[in-house]
Amino acid sequence: MRVMMKVSMPVEAGNKGVKEGILPRTVMKFVEQAKPEACYFFPERGRRTALFFFDLEDPTMIPSVAEPFFSNLNASIELTPAMNLEDMKAGVAKAMKNA
Numbered sequence: 001m002r003v004m005m006k007v008s009m010p011v012e013a014g015n016k017g018v019k020e021g022i023l024p025r026t027v028m029k030f031v032e033q034a035k036p037e038a039c040y041f042f043p044e045r046g047r048r049t050a051l052f053f054f055d056l057e058d059p060t061m062i063p064s065v066a067e068p069f070f071s072n073l074n075a076s077i078e079l080t081p082a083m084n085l086e087d088m089k090a091g092v093a094k095a096m097k098n099a
Contacts, residue, residue, distance in 0.1 A: 002037075004082040005065065007050045013074035014048040023048075026072045034065055053082060 009017070017023030027050070031039065036054035043049065056062070062079065069075040083091065 001056050002053060002082050002084065002087065003056045004080045005052045005054070006078040006080070007052070007069050007073075007075045008044060008047045009049075009069075009073040009075040010047060017073050022072050026068050030065060030068065 009023075014023060017026070027039075030036075030052070034052065034054040036052040038051075038053040040051045041049070054065075056065075056079070066077045066079075069077055
């Protein structure tokens with residue numbers, strides 16, 4: 001299932017992560033493992049924040065994708081199912097048939 005993972009880290013942990021290289025190493029290791037189709041980085045409410053869109057093949061993967069962000073960057077994590085345009089079209093077509 002495609003998911004959006006939102007990662008948000010406190011300023012202090014983010015600052016330390018940048019200075020010590022932990023932040024880019026954590027992100028790049030995640031990117032190598034999960035192979036997200038898209039990654040976005042932005043400030044939100046004064047915190048470094050990232051959105052990653054990737055295929056979560058099995059719910060048992062949640063700890064392995066989230067734990068490095070928790071332990072390395074003191075980040076908060078949100079996982080949300082997500083659809084691209086093709087998924088939405090297919091889902092709406094199915095819903096219309098079942099309505």
